[in-house]
Amino acid sequence: MTFYCINCFAELHDDGGQCPRCGAAQNLDRRDYAAKLRRALGHPIAETRRRVIFLLGEKRITDAVGDLIEILDHESDPFLVEEAATALGTIRGDQSLAALVRAARHRSFLVRARAIEALVCAGGIWRERALEIAEHDPSAMVRESARGKVE
Numbered sequence: 001m002t003f004y005c006i007n008c009f010a011e012l013h014d015d016g017g018q019c020p021r022c023g024a025a026q027n028l029d030r031r032d033y034a035a036k037l038r039r040a041l042g043h044p045i046a047e048t049r050r051r052v053i054f055l056l057g058e059k060r061i062t063d064a065v066g067d068l069i070e071i072l073d074h075e076s077d078p079f080l081v082e083e084a085a086t087a088l089g090t091i092r093g094d095q096s097l098a099a100l101v102r103a104a105r106h107r108s109f110l111v112r113a114r115a116i117e118a119l120v121c122a123g124g125i126w127r128e129r130a131l132e133i134a135e136h137d138p139s140a141m142v143r144e145s146a147r148g149k150v151e
């Protein structure tokens with residue numbers, strides 16, 4: 001797994017110590033780390049925001065679910081929305097999955113594919129709804145992303 005500096009988001013070679021680029025100490029406790037990541041969602045560079053969204057999902061920071069849903073519902077950059085869909089699929093919980101059902105009808109097929117995939121993985125009623133939505137999707141890629149997860 002790749003780690004990023006909590007201050008400048010440079011790539012790190014290990015999880016501890018200092019950032020080679022900005023010198024920031026990396027040994028924050030989980031609470032500080034989560035708060036810092038959530039603030040970084042407002043970073044001016046989209047690529048950095050994308051990394052932050054990825055990390056929020058990877059670390060399963062449930063406090064960020066509201067922020068991620070906000071991105072899913074209102075962000076205009078489809079790459080950021082796609083990353084938010086992936087993060088919410090990793091964190092799960094009813095609130096995240098309900099937002100992914102909305103995203104399964106997003107205007108970007110990348111986002112729809114990602115949302116469908118996450119819902120299928122979540123299983124149960126979520127999987128049923130995802131398959132139903134995907135069946136009527138105009139994009140072959142979206143229909144495939146549902147089928148690929150069905151055994």
Ligand SMILES: [Zn+2]
Nearest residue numbers: 005008019022
């Ligand atoms: Zn740094």
